Amino acid sequence: MPQLQVTVGSASGLHARPASLLVQAAARQTARVTLARPGQTAVDTRSLLSVLALAAKQGEELELTAVGEDADQALAELAALITEDHDAPAAR
Amino acid sequence: MSRLLDGIGVGTGSAAGPVARMAPPPALPAPRPVADPAAETAAVRRSVGEVAAELADRAERAGGVAGEVLEAQALMAADPTLLDRVAALIAEGTDGPHAVTAAYAEFRALLTAAGGYLAERAADLDDLRDRTVARLLGLPTPGLPDPGHPYVLVAEDLAPADTALLDPAVVLGLVTVRGGPTSHTAILAKALGLPAVVGCAGAAGLTDGQLVLLHAAEGTVEVDPEPGAVRRAAEREQRRRERERGVSGPGRTADGHPVGLLVNLGALAELDGAAAADAEGVGLFRTEFLFLDRAEAPGQAEQTAAYRRVFEAFTGRKVVVRTLDAGADKPLPFATAADEENPALGVRGLRTATRDPELLETQLAAVAAAARGSAAEVWVMAPMVSVPREAAEFAARVRAHGLPLAGAMVEVPAAALRAGRLAEVCDFLSIGTNDLSQYTFAADRLLAPLAALLDPWQPALLDLVAATAGAGAALGRPVGVCGEAAADPELALVLVGLGVNSLSMAPSCLPAVRAALAAHTLGDCRELAELARTAADAETARTLVRRSMNAELRNA
Numbered sequence: 001m002p003q004l005q006v007t008v009g010s011a012s013g014l015h016a017r018p019a020s021l022l023v024q025a026a027a028r029q030t031a032r033v034t035l036a037r038p039g040q041t042a043v044d045t046r047s048l049l050s051v052l053a054l055a056a057k058q059g060e061e062l063e064l065t066a067v068g069e070d071a072d073q074a075l076a077e078l079a080a081l082i083t084e085d086h087d088a089p090a091a092r
Numbered sequence: 093m094s095r096l097l098d099g100i101g102v103g104t105g106s107a108a109g110p111v112a113r114m115a116p117p118p119a120l121p122a123p124r125p126v127a128d129p130a131a132e133t134a135a136v137r138r139s140v141g142e143v144a145a146e147l148a149d150r151a152e153r154a155g156g157v158a159g160e161v162l163e164a165q166a167l168m169a170a171d172p173t174l175l176d177r178v179a180a181l182i183a184e185g186t187d188g189p190h191a192v193t194a195a196y197a198e199f200r201a202l203l204t205a206a207g208g209y210l211a212e213r214a215a216d217l218d219d220l221r222d223r224t225v226a227r228l229l230g231l232p233t234p235g236l237p238d239p240g241h242p243y244v245l246v247a248e249d250l251a252p253a254d255t256a257l258l259d260p261a262v263v264l265g266l267v268t269v270r271g272g273p274t275s276h277t278a279i280l281a282k283a284l285g286l287p288a289v290v291g292c293a294g295a296a297g298l299t300d301g302q303l304v305l306l307h308a309a310e311g312t313v314e315v316d317p318e319p320g321a322v323r324r325a326a327e328r329e330q331r332r333r334e335r336e337r338g339v340s341g342p343g344r345t346a347d348g349h350p351v352g353l354l355v356n357l358g359a360l361a362e363l364d365g366a367a368a369a370d371a372e373g374v375g376l377f378r379t380e381f382l383f384l385d386r387a388e389a390p391g392q393a394e395q396t397a398a399y400r401r402v403f404e405a406f407t408g409r410k411v412v413v414r415t416l417d418a419g420a421d422k423p424l425p426f427a428t429a430a431d432e433e434n435p436a437l438g439v440r441g442l443r444t445a446t447r448d449p450e451l452l453e454t455q456l457a458a459v460a461a462a463a464r465g466s467a468a469e470v471w472v473m474a475p476m477v478s479v480p481r482e483a484a485e486f487a488a489r490v491r492a493h494g495l496p497l498a499g500a501m502v503e504v505p506a507a508a509l510r511a512g513r514l515a516e517v518c519d520f521l522s523i524g525t526n527d528l529s530q531y532t533f534a535a536d537r538l539l540a541p542l543a544a545l546l547d548p549w550q551p552a553l554l555d556l557v558a559a560t561a562g563a564g565a566a567l568g569r570p571v572g573v574c575g576e577a578a579a580d581p582e583l584a585l586v587l588v589g590l591g592v593n594s595l596s597m598a599p600s601c602l603p604a605v606r607a608a609l610a611a612h613t614l615g616d617c618r619e620l621a622e623l624a625r626t627a628a629d630a631e632t633a634r635t636l637v638r639r640s641m642n643a644e645l646r647n648a
Binding site: 012015016017019020023024043044046047048049050052053055 | 167173202
């Protein structure tokens with residue numbers, strides 16, 4: 001199972017807009033990708049409610065795990081979305 | 093055949109269009125056993141899909157930031173983890189509607205526990221839950237309707253949360269089953285300049301798509317109106333708009349008697365709109381907004397900054413600041429006692445200064461600091477003044493801070509009856525007609541069954557206005573009206589006829605009042621005032637004035 005450590009990039013954490021972008025991208029993947037704080041229960045990245053409920057702050061380390069077809073590619077794409085700062089003026 | 097429904101009119105215009113009803117949140121039926129869990133789960137999936145598709149469609153049409161918010165809502169509605177949880181609950185024997193409700197409650201608890209920004213999103217989940225359950229039960233979608241064309245909104249009553257989303261470009265008019273002339277809906281309709289009929293019991297029977305013609309001035313809703321009636325109303329509406337566009341600048345009667353036209357200001361968010369209005373200034377700056385939803389009063393620096401913004405926006409114009417009016421329907425933890433059995437008759441308004449003098453001192457110091465170096469003309473007044481001694485003490489405090497103009501609000505009959513004594517010790521008086529009605533008729537402003545008593549056309553209320561205005565005139569002190577009454581163009585004429593010098597209202601109400609004044613002389617206003625004061629009751633007063641006024645408008 002490919003895994004990846006990622007750091008939350010958005011200034012306000014994984015809140016509505018960054019989380020929505022992540023969830024929309026996850027829904028397009030064939031692989032099933034989960035997100036967790038190290039050592040804690042993982043949540044489905046296609047579930048906006050679960051991702052929001054993580055309440056992950058900027059700079060927090062999270063763990064992405066992928067299962068299935070094109071797992072590595074899915075991980076890379078979702079990791080990029082999490083580490084980017086979507087609240088930076090240039091990202092809007 | 094058309095038929096007529098009666099209610100209480102708000103505003104003066106008319107509007108015709110198809111009805112769109114605002115459905116209430118669905119009531120959850122009693123739990124029932126699940127015979128076929130697979131079918132039950134499939135039904136939930138279908139409903140969820142429909143709700144998500146509807147929200148996604150709205151998101152696309154809205155675009156921009158609103159579109160992003162709606163898109164996130166669509167994602168939440170179709171959340172796979174939520175659906176898994178619903179399926180698990182159904183497998184355990186819970187029926188669809190209860191499973192949806194329970195699953196949303198679990199996620200709501202998670203978001204609330206996360207606190208901050210996420211806790212605020214919890215209310216979104218309630219909306220999604222209601223939409224999904226309504227679909228499942230085959231009930232209409234709750235919340236503001238979105239039929240895709242302009243409509244007349246019909247609702248039981250409107251909650252502040254619903255009305256915040258109301259788009260005046262799509263909503264032609266409002267009809268509510270409940271609510272009185274001072275209800276939230278009525279105030280909102282006035283602020284948006286929408287014609288409305290509230291407290292219209294017959295509206296409960298209206299259905300989506302039914303054509304209605306509402307006349308705000310008459311307080312009637314015509315169901316299935318004749319095409320001719322719709323056309324005539326549209327023509328009248330256009331003439332009214334043209335007449336309003338034809339006058340601008342300071343308020344005056346047809347023979348040049350000046351009447352100050354001012355705006356009410358209740359939050360900094362309204363500041364730009366208020367400053368842009370064709371008004372001579374602010375007649376009522378409600379400072380409560382700074383204090384609401386807080387555990388402690390804001391400090392002097394924070395208050396000064398807020399007041400300065402207002403004074404800067406009104407450079408060269410007048411701003412009448414009302415000091416904190418806490419208590420009654422606006423309790424504040426640091427200013428209101430929790431053990432008052434009758435808060436409207438409790439320690440509220442200026443009375444809170446006897447319990448906590450610092451609260452008022454800090455506020456006056458902040459107003460004074462903001463006024464220094466400002467080119468706005470700052471007036472300060474106190475709410476709920478009942479006896480002359482209170483007015484004198486307040487005026488002394490205001491002047492001690494270097495503020496030159498101190499006034500008293502006239503909101504209780506005692507103040508109106510002794511207005512002369514009040515006027516002797518301060519610089520101006522301002523009548524708050526909503527509270528003055530409440531205390532004159534011993535009728536709680538928030539109780540719909542007493543709405544008729546709170547009608548600002550009540551001759552007894554007009555007597556108290558006349559007493560106040562007369563006392564002010566005798567001493568050369570200006571007397572203003574800053575309650576709902578000032579925004580009614582017909583009643584505004586009566587108030588001017590009674591001797592009131594200025595009228596303060598929502599910015600959207602100014603054009604109609606200005607046009608009414610421009611079409612009548614001071615003598616006309618005095619005659620209308622006499623008609624209203626000598627009428628047997630509020631309804632007769634309104635009818636008599638309207639009849640005479642319309643005749644004059646025809647001659648004009």
